[in-house]
Amino acid sequence: MTTRPNWIAGTLAAIWLAVVALPLYAMVTATLQTRTGYAANGPLSLPFGDFTFSNYVDAFDTGFAQYFLNTLFVTVAVVLVVLLLVPPLAYAIVRSTSPLVRGVFRVFLLGLAVPAQAVIVPIFYLISVAGLYYNLLGVILPTAAFALPVCTLILSGVMRDISPELYEAMSMDGATPFRAFFRLVLPLSKGGLATIVVFSALQAWNGFLFPLILTQSDDTRVVTLGLFNFQTQYGVNIPGLLAAVVLSMIPILVLYLFARRALVQGLIGVGGK
């Protein structure tokens, strides 16, 4: 099947390549032009006439550095919460014989279907009652909670592949579940751990809804909200706006270059399997 020429799909593949690549090209060239140059030449022109980096400098001047730090803080915190909570849960799901744990797993499976929109009103209420409204912690907690079901599903799938013989071998030196977890299960689940790190990091990095309703001030603004804000304030300055968009993409694209496998697996999460 692999060598059969498939012209219909092949043509579509080429078209799709253009559909994806052209806008990205237009985006980058726009950011390298001055506003007047862009207005005169249009979005598909080459940036030869008035090449400039000033749009990127401007983006930083309008507070983007702070937004980056905030997003980074949220992302690291969410990943830490996920790494702390998911491995023990996945281990229990795979190894425990308790019916309680089976019930818990079912709850997490149902949790997969709950969209974030469904809870924003009470979460807004809870966070404002708890006085976390001007605090990034208010964003971190629900973002992490909504990353748990998929991460649990991914990691328990990986842990299920550890063969029972290995547990038996460990029993020779009287290993406890605790010891088996650290000496056997975690080292053998490295791929799965990388996947859930990437998945939760992307969720946090690209998150929009929770920051939108749970933060208001400039010093708690995250990158995605910063972009939204830029658009409403400086919508006419397209090169400047797109420079901010490019900046927001760079960290993930760098990650994509170096950790494509883990990233792809993290992205397809539950759907791809």
Added chain:
Amino acid sequence: MSSATARRGALGSTGTARRAGRPRTGQAAVGRPGSVWALPATVFFGLFALVPLVATVWMSFVTWGGIGDPRFVGLDNWTRIGQDSLLLKSIGLTVVLVLLSIAVQTPVSLLLGVWAAGQQRARAAVVAIWFIPLLLSSAAISVLWRALLDPNFGIPGSAPWLFGDGNLFGHQGTAIAVLVFVSTWQYTPFHTLIYQGGARGIPAVLYQAASLDGAGMVRQFFSITLPQLKNTVVTSLILMLVGGLTTFETVLILTNGGPGTDTLVSPLYMYQKAFSSFDFGGASVIAVALVVVATAISLIVVKFSGYGEMRSQAEGV
């Protein structure tokens, strides 16, 4: 296993777990972890996802404007929202958007996925580029397309033969087309990847047998590829349906529901009800309805496609 054993297991793993390591019956070589291991994640998930979910249902029966204490009003919100013509319009728009997205994305990602399942090196490179939109936040993508399609400075202005007056965001039809296009741009890679995985799992021998029988490419696609990908199609459809029903920031940033309320989808309407009109009770009614509809649709698709019984086959893929 009785709950008493479960409790003992739980106790055993909290402390030093003295006995847990000793093999009991032939099965358990290393002691089993108790339910305590599942506790922290469960509590956390309960607090920040399940409790709020239940609270959403409760809030659909109260009136609350953002400050002060919520007041119980029974079914008032539900009857009021039931007569809200704007909600009906938003539901219609949501359905149209979801169906159009599915109609565009499914054939495209199916063909691309089958193509990408091939083995040549060039394909891997092409797929790596296709994939980029999926890495980007919906916010970044929406801001990008809003800028590229800007009526004054964007692409439409330089191609009037194609875009007419160039104001794509000014008419309902073109605004909907933009929303469908952008969500296709963003999510096609994801579904392509799903189909690629599915297509790789189809045994090559089926195609060999078909070509021996003289079946052409198109015939093979409809007689082998499509039937074999049945489960994959269902998975992809469910994800498109549920994802489409909750599309929010794309619409907020690209059209903000406009022109007028002509692209006001239900999630955006819900958001506006809560955070612009401060009608949190009414917003909760829409939220509850969204969850119920999303879950119901998934269950119905699973039931009518026989996906549930096919699970084991899907596992092998």
